[in-house]
Structures are given as structure tokens and as C-alpha cells.
Amino acid sequence: MCKDRPAGYLRTLNILNFKTMATFEGGILGGFKGKVGAVVGSTWRGLNVMRSKPKKSGKAPSEDQAIQQERFKLMSGFLSPISSILDSYYGNSASEKSRFNLAMSYHLKEAIAGISPNLEIDFERVDLTKGKGLKTKNATVLANASGIKFSWLNNAAVNSSDADDLALVMVFNPDKNEFITEKTAVTRADLTYTLDVPEEFAGDEVHCWISFVNPKGKSANNSTYLNTVTLP
Numbered sequence: 001m002c003k004d005r006p007a008g009y010l011r012t013l014n015i016l017n018f019k020t021m022a023t024f025e026g027g028i029l030g031g032f033k034g035k036v037g038a039v040v041g042s043t044w045r046g047l048n049v050m051r052s053k054p055k056k057s058g059k060a061p062s063e064d065q066a067i068q069q070e071r072f073k074l075m076s077g078f079l080s081p082i083s084s085i086l087d088s089y090y091g092n093s094a095s096e097k098s099r100f101n102l103a104m105s106y107h108l109k110e111a112i113a114g115i116s117p118n119l120e121i122d123f124e125r126v127d128l129t130k131g132k133g134l135k136t137k138n139a140t141v142l143a144n145a146s147g148i149k150f151s152w153l154n155n156a157a158v159n160s161s162d163a164d165d166l167a168l169v170m171v172f173n174p175d176k177n178e179f180i181t182e183k184t185a186v187t188r189a190d191l192t193y194t195l196d197v198p199e200e201f202a203g204d205e206v207h208c209w210i211s212f213v214n215p216k217g218k219s220a221n222n223s224t225y226l227n228t229v230t231l232p
Helices: 063-089 100-108
Strands: 009-015 019-025 034-036 039-044 048-052 140-144 147-151 168-171 178-187 192-195 205-213 222-231
Touching: 063 100, 063 168, 063 178, 140 222, 147 168, 147 205, 168 192, 178 192
Parallel strands: none
Antiparallel strands: 009 019, 019 048, 034 039, 039 048, 140 147, 147 192, 168 178, 168 205, 205 222
16 A cells, blocks of 8 residues: 555545545645535545535436435434434444444435335334444333333343443434433443433323443444333
């Protein structure tokens, strides 16, 4: 591998298979942001990136293209509010794809149900964190006057995990289109945690997940979907 790259060195990257970009080093001006002629400059994961300026098309999208756009809009709208969780705890940060893009790739393929124009999120197949550890065993969730109570067994000894991993709880309210996520100070050994929820969630059905994250680094077990609860 050549150690000394010439000024203006380019390397192409395929991001989520939607567009091709080029990274570059050096050059007269270095990195830039915004439109310059026929290219757009930005940064991506610490790299200087150039891509072609998108061309406007007068053609209506084909049926397949329209469906793909609908799927992307649905999943992007669902995942974008928790991009910080995905960027921290989804998959391997060493991949050329960002962790958020890894999450988008999986969910576009695996977590959409229905037929256009009636597409919907398949919540049972949603994974909000992804790692080497197994899903949390025998975890349950219960709504009460205090909030949402998460309970689990401490299976660290058989799960290649640590007893001091911290519980990460995640709740999605489809009626309000709102996520609540909390990286708690509660460990596996504590076996339970109650999440406070806004008063305006009263009467709503919400989807719940739990995961455990390493307090010393950005890694987590695979999240576990715990079904829905209706808040009193």
C-alpha cells in the first residue's frame, strides 16, 4: 500500500448503495462544504467527500422506484429520531458504512410489512441495538401508575456479557410518533427498572425494547423487543 498519496487523492465509496461518493485528501483548497460547479462537498465520518450534484428529472418515478421511495421515507422517519442511539450501539463502527446506514440497510430489508401504499413498520423485527451478545432472556414489561416497569433475569454468565452492563430502555409511541430512550444507571444485577413517561402518553399503546450496553465503550447486546403495553 502506498504511504504517500498525491494531493487530490480520490477514493470512491458506495454509501447504502444509493449514490457513489469520492473522498479526497490534500489539494489546493482542502475540504469544502456546499455546491461548487457540478459537485457537492461535505464531510462523512471524518473524511472529505465529494459527490455529483443531483440532477432534476422531469420523469415520473417508475412504480418500483416509487415503492422504494415510500419504504425509505417510512423507515427514515422512524429511525432518524434515534440516530444517536444507532450511531453509538448498532453494529461495527469499523465498517465503511456508518452505524446508522447499517441500521437503515437492515430495517429496509427486514422490518417493513404490508403492500404499497399500505406499508407499516414490523415492530417485532426492529433491532435498535446490535452486537455480539444474545438478546435479553426472560425480559418483561408492565405499565403501571409509576411508568413502564422493565424486568429481566441476569444471564450474564451464559451471555458473554458483564453483570455491570447498563440497561438501555427504548419506547416508541406510534400515536405521538415519539421515542423515549434512556441509558440508565441500572445494571443487569438490579433486575428491574421503571421508566417515567410523559402524562400525555396516558391511554396510548407503546412498543418497548431493552438492551444492555457496556459502560466502558460503545458496544451493546442485540436489543430485545418486549411487545406493547397500554399506559393507564
